[in-house]
Amino acid sequence: MKSVFRAFLLLLVVLVVVLVINTVRFESKQLNVQAVPAPPLADQALEHFQQAVRIKTISFGDTIPPDSGQFFAFHRFLQSAYPRVHEDLALEKVKDYSLLYKWQGSNPSANPIVLMAHMDVVPVEPGTESIWTVDPFAGEIKNDTIWGRGTTDDKMNLIAIMEAVESLIAGGFKPLQTIYLSFGHDEEVGGTGAIAIANLLKSRNIKAAMVLDEGGIITVDKVPGMKQPVALIGTSEKGYLSLNLSLEEYGGHSSIPAPETSIDILSRAILKLRDNPFDASFSKSTSDFMDYVGPEQPFLQKMFFANRWLFESVIVGIYEGSAGGNAMVRTTIAPTIFNAGVKDNVIPTIAKATINFRLLPGDTRETVIEKVKSTLADDRIKIEPTAFGNEPSKVTPTDGLAFKAVEKAIRTSFDNTIVAPFLMVGATDSRHFSEVSDQIIKFSPMSDPIGFHGIDERISVDGYRHGIWFYEQLIRSFNE
Ligand SMILES: [Zn+2]
Numbered sequence: 001m002k003s004v005f006r007a008f009l010l011l012l013v014v015l016v017v018v019l020v021i022n023t024v025r026f027e028s029k030q031l032n033v034q035a036v037p038a039p040p041l042a043d044q045a046l047e048h049f050q051q052a053v054r055i056k057t058i059s060f061g062d063t064i065p066p067d068s069g070q071f072f073a074f075h076r077f078l079q080s081a082y083p084r085v086h087e088d089l090a091l092e093k094v095k096d097y098s099l100l101y102k103w104q105g106s107n108p109s110a111n112p113i114v115l116m117a118h119m120d121v122v123p124v125e126p127g128t129e130s131i132w133t134v135d136p137f138a139g140e141i142k143n144d145t146i147w148g149r150g151t152t153d154d155k156m157n158l159i160a161i162m163e164a165v166e167s168l169i170a171g172g173f174k175p176l177q178t179i180y181l182s183f184g185h186d187e188e189v190g191g192t193g194a195i196a197i198a199n200l201l202k203s204r205n206i207k208a209a210m211v212l213d214e215g216g217i218i219t220v221d222k223v224p225g226m227k228q229p230v231a232l233i234g235t236s237e238k239g240y241l242s243l244n245l246s247l248e249e250y251g252g253h254s255s256i257p258a259p260e261t262s263i264d265i266l267s268r269a270i271l272k273l274r275d276n277p278f279d280a281s282f283s284k285s286t287s288d289f290m291d292y293v294g295p296e297q298p299f300l301q302k303m304f305f306a307n308r309w310l311f312e313s314v315i316v317g318i319y320e321g322s323a324g325g326n327a328m329v330r331t332t333i334a335p336t337i338f339n340a341g342v343k344d345n346v347i348p349t350i351a352k353a354t355i356n357f358r359l360l361p362g363d364t365r366e367t368v369i370e371k372v373k374s375t376l377a378d379d380r381i382k383i384e385p386t387a388f389g390n391e392p393s394k395v396t397p398t399d400g401l402a403f404k405a406v407e408k409a410i411r412t413s414f415d416n417t418i419v420a421p422f423l424m425v426g427a428t429d430s431r432h433f434s435e436v437s438d439q440i441i442k443f444s445p446m447s448d449p450i451g452f453h454g455i456d457e458r459i460s461v462d463g464y465r466h467g468i469w470f471y472e473q474l475i476r477s478f479n480e
Helices: 002-025 043-054 068-081 083-088 151-170 192-203 262-275 284-296 299-306 308-320 323-329 365-376 401-413 429-433 461-477
Strands: 090-094 098-103 113-118 145-147 179-184 210-219 230-237 239-248 332-340 350-359 382-385 418-424 440-447 458-460
Touching: 002 299, 043 068, 043 145, 043 151, 043 461, 068 083, 083 151, 090 192, 098 192, 113 151, 113 192, 113 429, 145 461, 151 179, 151 210, 151 440, 151 458, 151 461, 179 192, 192 429, 210 401, 210 418, 210 429, 230 284, 230 401, 239 262, 239 365, 262 332, 262 350, 262 365, 284 299, 284 308, 284 418, 299 308, 308 323, 350 365, 365 382, 401 418, 401 440, 401 461, 429 440, 440 461, 458 461
Parallel strands: 113 179, 113 210, 210 440, 230 418
Antiparallel strands: 090 098, 098 179, 145 458, 210 230, 230 440, 239 350, 239 382, 332 350
């Protein structure tokens, strides 16, 4: 008995030693560079941002055409606000409203880079205008913050890119590699503008060294255990699939209901899907995230991240505890549309529902459909994918040029900020650029923006100032 106890004790000691060694060896991956303070913000730069918010470049829906007056007004605004950009860069309009600028580099053999943003914004939900603190399209500044629809998504990126390029040209800067600025007009409704631009670049055999689009942000307090701000650099993006489920089950008079109606069958089917979630796992971007954030954490958390071979289920459990965390570790299932019935005393024959899936890298649209079929195991229910969808993106390597460049630009323009790769759970226009570049980065240089697609969307003036600075540093870094 004593020897069993001794063996157990020995094993425990070995385990603790292994855990501690792994933890001590779990070294910081943060680039050791000194941040350079951002210069003060010119009044004009602030006015430009306000003007941009005032133009209602709204995407109402994929079947409603863009309001050409607003989009053309936005083009004219860019033209007058950024005269140097329009003098030095070639401009092509794509699909009428999307813009592709080309800043010719001095080294024609160098692979170009592509900086992306989108000019459209989501509508302000009717009935919520009065809940807003300000008029959502007034471009108001209040409490050192710029308020309005589109400030964070995605006009800040677009305007900051334009400010940076305008200021670089004014300072005599000439890029070594060609730089494209790609501004889509309908990101919020599928991104046909971005698709057309990607196709155009592909047809010209352009292989970009980097594509940078909106994505992760800098968060001050959303990463548990971290006291420093963390810049989340999207290195991959989840896939997208919607399935229409439908069935026809003879209905009839509601005074004599059958034991099971079409609504019963479809509701049970949806619950069954929700009760049988996809398996949880760490995608490459998420394990990269832990490799970057883990070493910066207090000892206990650091030990967990350094010993994922042992603590994986514990960490998964923590992720699953929140909707946002859960979306990081599995393919999600969200019923979004449910339709049946026309009259209160008629049992409907036809019932339809749409379920939206966001696919973790590793899953494909085909494997998801297979899993749905086998979970439902009900021939009465027809399962059809909708027209729009895409596979999860490839993963951009953290040791590649693009990641390194963005990492360095963040560390030099934002003081005391930790960088970390991460998995984007939302969709961006850059998903259409997989054949233009294998180094796609999804990152927005914004500190704690508020109100994406919601009420009181806003960003601090200081955050905007640092955003411009980030793009300047990034563009300059490619000349070094
Ligand atoms: Zn956006």
